[in-house]
Amino acid sequence: MTGILDLTLVELVGKIKKKDLSSKEVTKTYVERSEKSIKLNTYITEDFKNALQKADNFDNSPNFNKKLPGIPIAVKDLFCTKNLRTTAGSKILENFIPTYESTVTNNIWNEGAILLGKLNCDEFAMGSSNETSFFGNVQSPIGEKLVPGGSSGGSASALAAKLTPATIGTDTGGSIRQPASFTGTVGLKPTYGSCSRYGIVAFASSLDQAGPMARDVKDCALLFGVISSYDNKDSTSVNYKRKDYLRDLSKSIKGKKIGIPKEYRVEGMPKEIEKIWQKGITIAKEAGADIVDVSLPNTNYALPTYYIVAPAEASSNLARYDGVKYGFRAKGKNLIDMYEKTRSKGFGNEVKRRIMIGTYVLSSGYYDAYYLKAQKVRRLIKNDFDEVYKKVDVILTPSTPSSAFKIGEKANDPVSMYLNDIFTVPINLAGLPAISIPAGHDQNGYPLGLQIIGKAFDEQNILNTAYSLEQEIKFKNKINDWWM
Amino acid sequence: MAIDLKTVKHISKLARISLDDKKAKKLAGDLNSIFEFIEKLNKLNTDKIEPLTSISETTLKLRSDEVNSKNIRDQILKNSPDDNKDFFVVPKVVE
């Protein structure tokens, strides 16, 4: 039933609650389409049989007081799902089956949703194109041989290809927003501390955040409301009164002050990016918002800072993958040999690169020059935002410096790959929320995104601004099902 | 800051990742270009700046001294590469 596939998450929820649709119908539709889309390689582990069974169970004794009643959802393979294989896109966890559930996904199941399966991602969330996964790269539904973005590439691809009505990804340097931008979907990276990190395979602890990826802003608002919670099992989780983001979603941005940071105008940026930015500015102006030119002077230092802090934390977080307790273990003649072979064989090249960078910047003699320095620059970057937020409510920028590139195009040039994150990384360093919405197409017909950045814990404001722009832009994703 | 082969080998030992010479050379090349890019930070004066070590604007939450975990040995050892029911088993350390 193609009708089902065209419904947004909010619409699906409405129809199921009204009994216009059964969970079984919806789940079956998504399962069937997913089964026909193996070429995209979005799934690492499917759980279709169980999903259909759970859908049946739901229909037999439905609970319509839930926010996601009987809704099938696939999630990024970075979330530990109880009794279902969780790999983080890595060989080292190829056969790992958690006996526990992450808080974020638990929140989803508690609201009635059903797990479809685990979606492909860059290995340990390290990448911007989903080309580093042990399970092969992900194809973008936008066009053959295009990258979907990363690290939540499988999530973005599955979402855009309509293999799941919505999904959850994680964002450490742009891993939700950049793939959302590349695939013409909406992705929200919430404020650091708003969603629990318990049960999420850790990459960089001070930067990682789970977030919703969906077809439109309303869906994101719904999903964010479900996953955001205070968790006392995560010491960095913040206890604050969460709003009803969907209920309070409003198109009105009259009088809102929107900051345009000049440092985001990068030399050599494609004209189309500038055009889309202007489009957003114009729409906002016409909706009654005040456009304010602002400055975030340390923006250029964000990427180098990120590429010190994130690998440093990752090098330590990934030390537990040693073949002793779980995961892949290579044979070794003694303990050290076993460690070295296990980690050498179990980790891919990008992961090894980042572990090496991280180990180096923390090592004796270099800590002050690199890690400590980076943490100081991070404070400067945050201060920049704090200053700007004295004058504006939200900030508007492009999401990425380009549209989706070809598979293999940047795989051998790490620095070129890292530059993908130039607009998204400062936000993670400052711990702020940001959303990417599709705003137009480039000359090749590939989607381009706009990013709205907000104050800490002020997701409502960025959702509203995004909603306002989205309703004006009326973006239509041009998907021709090329893989079917 | 040039990263030579010797440094790469030293770092790989610290990180417990084995590298043959070919891989080490390639890695040295990659790392050098990455570090060139990171060196940008040296242009900034951060003398009087406090490092940002935590983003959450809260203080460390304290837990009460209760035992809430039971014996879950089966779960703990379930994914273990060896099939010993009581211990994790690893090759001997050379001391």
Add this chain to the structure above:
Amino acid sequence: MSEKQSDYIIKRNKNNYEVVIGLEVHAQVLSNSKLFSTSSTKFGAEPNTQVSLVDAAFPGMLPVINEFCIKQAVKTGVGIKAKINKKSIFDRKNYFYADLPQGYQISQYKDPIVGEGSVILDLPTGEKTIGIERLHLEQDAGKSIHDMDPQNTLVDLNRSGVALMEIVSKPDLRSPNEVNAYIKKLRSIMRYLGTCDGNMQEGSLRADVNVSVRKKGEKEYGTRCEIKNVNSIKFMQMAIEFEANRQVDLIEEGGSIDQETRLFDTKKNETRSMRSKEDAHDYRYFPDPDLLPLEISDDFINDIKKNIPELPDEKKKRFIEKFNLSAYESNILVSDIETSKYFEEVIKNSDVKLSTNWITGELFALLNDKNLEISKSPISAKNLSKLINLIKDGTISGKIAKSVFELMATGDKNPADIVEEKGLKQQSDPKELEKLIDKVVNDNPDKVKEYKSGKKKLFGFFVGQAMKDSGGKANPQLINDILKNKLK
């Protein structure tokens, strides 16, 4: 800080070397659950049955700190008269080992919870103050068992994550004896506070010993070697002796000391270099991003200060001043909290001097003999108190009391009952005693003559006879008095 003359000197040829020792004591915090997880800390459980997902470092697991462990650390800090830091940071100490599931240990590096303090040693030569550099909290590692399987090492993570207090001394110790006194004092303070049980056999107290030598009179410190994980005072002393001599020999031969980590081999009684930890020096410390800085308030600290019990030094002072005990006696009585508790229970109702003598004499001998701690004493404080009262009020003599004591040791009986059953009451009726003495005097007229003519030593003979005739029950004091009168 008072500097007393060190009496531990290593002599070689014409050179006198002194030994400089610093200790890093690892004390397991007494708490129900671990430092960052909710697993039990009970000793002796079946392997891997007190291990949570957090302890085993499963993907996505995060640390949450135990407030009580923080309180215990602060309490210990107060007990060693140290500065309590209101803000402290938890850092990751990164290295790989089979019993370190995370691949890092959560510890404290530059900003520990407790700063400088001091501990006073009670030495035969007098008091000596040892400076403490700092105290911080950290996770304990699991256990690697090397001798159960010839090919492999078995790992038990029960201990992984238990809270440890690492107490770092300044390099103020100068001899194995001082080390003994230091460990004992530190242990005693923590047992008084209830922050660590100090049980070295169970591993709740271990130490890394840093040893260096220098020629007597030199101000510069020599290169030090660290001897890791010594788990008994005896081994610490032996290790220090061996290591100090090894270093002196090396220097005398013209060599230099390599700064290295060593192990004490308890079978060979020597220290040797640890090859496996060679790369572990670069721990790449950085603040743990899963934890925020710890901030404790003045109220938090003051609450703890208010509830500190009387500590050994204060108690010793009080015993000397209030009860007129000697420094030596007081030391013994306060050295362990269980002993001081026992003593204070006994003296609630009994004479202090007698109590002191009986506890430090007969009771300690009994406990030594049966290899028991005073907390497991077969004779309770209550009953010992009763026994002492029976002596004090003259019901039995000191000598008889010793026999009663022995009988009490088999079942903690009420001494009054034993005295009753065995008819051991002292004979203190002067009329009866006079009769007894008259008999002795009448039976020994020649001895009486000899005594009266100057052989005063014979007094003991009469006393002895009277005691014998009374079956040992005669009140010795009265015997003395009456006899003196009779023999005038």
